[in-house]
Amino acid sequence: MEEKVLSILEDICGTDEIKNDMDIDLFENGLLDSLGVIELIVDIEDNFNIKLEPTEVKREDISTPRKVIEYLSKRT
Amino acid sequence: MLPFSGLFFFYILFIFFIGAIILGILGKPLKWYGFFVNLFMLWLIFGNSKKNIIILLMFLTGELALVEIYIHIRKHFNNRWILWIMILFSILPLILTKWGEQLIHRHVALLGISYLTFKVVQVLIETYDGLIDKMNPLSFTYFLLFFPTISSGPIDRSRRFLEDISHVMKKEEYIENLRRGIYKLGKGAFFKFFLGAIVSNYWMAKIPTDRNFINILNYMYAYSFYLYFDFAGYSFMAVGTSYIFGIKTPDNFNIPYLSHDIKEFWNRWHMSLSFWFRDFIYTRIVMSFIKNKVFKNKYTASYIGFIITMFTMGAWHGTQRHYLVYGLYHGILICFTDYFERKSKWYKSVKNNEKWDTVFTFVTFNLVCFGFLIFSGKLFI
Incomplete structure (x- = not known):
């Protein structure tokens, strides 16, 4: 799952910085914005069959690649 | 009376702070005290006319009924169009305050209604999303009509607010909360009553009224600063007051x-x-x-x-x-x-x-x- 999440994030953010730094702040560094969050939610639903509601996910829960993976592993 | 305007409001507010601070420092729940203070403050804010009280009660009863009914319906049906109908009902009072004279030949007004409506719509949408499946009427009332934010926000979210009222803080946690609350309240008062007043009286009011490019440009900057100090000031006061009552209302301005x-x-x-x-x-x-x-x-x-x-x-x-x-x-x-x-x-x-x-x-x-x-x-x- 980890690999898949990282490749989804790379696609959305358009950069491979993500694999090098699992603790990079996606919002502070301008890698993820409102549109990016929507794509992430849609992609997660398509790939892992986890349905997330927009206000269910707090930005601080998914602010770094590591946190995204942790959040999703709690949900599966 | 408008919240955060006039010395009398602050006088009453400070008296009520004493009780909250004592309870908070003792590590006791602030919920019931908060309910009581809120009721009193609502009476102070809306109680000057019978019409106001009646409209407020009708609004509260209607929105509360709508939320409870929808939570019940949602357990059996998850059609999106039901949500749409519910949202339409929930914004009906707002529509009446905007176009009441054309629609029902009556002038309807309720302080803060546009802000209150946001909170109801949030509850309805999150009920549809499956994030809310029950709502205590008393807690909902406290959330919807929370006096520090009733007139102009900040717009809190119900799940966050309800978590705060059921959470009992330990002494150290409350004291930290209190410190932040007092800081925000002071900062807000300084923004609104000092900086805002200075910009308004000594800058905005001094701009000549004849319309030319320089005057309009000058007004543009004066108004922008006035709007910021006035609104951010009010918001900080509302957030600070909330903190003292144990509610961490979200911030509204961050050096925009x-x-x-x-x-x-x-x-x-x-x-x-x-x-x-x-x-x-x-x-x-x-x-x-x-x-x-x-x-x-x-x-x-x-x-x-x-x-x-x-x-x-x-x-x-x-x-x-x-x-x-x-x-x-x-x-x-x-x-x-x-x-x-x-x-x-x-x-x-x-x-x-x-x-x-x-x-x-x-x-x-x-x-x-x-x-x-x-x-x-x-x-x-």
Whole structure:
């Protein structure tokens, strides 16, 4: 799952910085914005069959690649 | 009486703070004391006329019934059109305050109604999403009619608010909370009653009334600073007061005039409103566009989302022409900024450069001020 999440994030953010730094702040560094969050939610639903509601996910829960993976592993 | 205006309000508020602070320091729950204080403050704010009280009670009863009924319905049906009907009912009072004279030949007004309506719609949408499946009527009333935020926000979220009222703080936690509350309250008072008053009396009021370029430009900056100090000041006071009663109402302003672009500005200005619009309008529209593959390009979907969202934001302030233009102006600015920042190689090469950063901040500040000039209605006289 980890690999898949990282490749989804790379696609959305358009950069491979993500694999090098699992603790990079996606919002502070301008890698993820409102549109990016929507794509992430849609992609997660398509790939892992986890349905997330927009206000269910707090930005601080998914602010770094590591946190995204942790959040999703709690949900599966 | 309006919250946070006049010495009498603060006098009563400070007396009620004493009880909250004692309970907080003893590590006791603040919930029941909060309910009681809220009831008293509502009476103080709305009690000056019988009509006000009746309208408030009708509003509360109607919205509460709607929420309870919908929570019940949602357990059996999850059709989207039921949600739409419920939302329509929930905004009916707001519609009546805007067009009451045309629709029912009556003038209807209720302090803070546009802010209260946001909270109800949030509860309805999150019920549809399956995030809310029960609502205690007393807690809902406290959430909806929480006196520090009743007149102009910040717009809190129900799940967050209800967590706060059921959480009993330990002594150290409350004291830290109290410290932050007092700081915010003081900062807010300084902003609104000192800085705001200075800008209003010694700058804005001194601008000659004849319309020429210099005067309008001068008014644009004066009004922008006045609006910021007045509204951010009020918001800080509301947040600070909430903290003292044990509710961590979200902040509304985070030095917005130092934003590097318009998108950042909306993450720093009237945040509780822009986040509400982001979460319940923009995200929903764009998500449905993307899921149903309405547009080939995801950015087209996003731009249409921005324009609809910001236009709605403008219209929410009022249906006068200057508010609608204000909404469109910001919608177009956001789209243009997003496009420019994605496409321009030059921008990408200089965006981490400190000097250019200052330039972008300066340009953003001026674009924002021009937006407020539109908002003020001065251009459309």
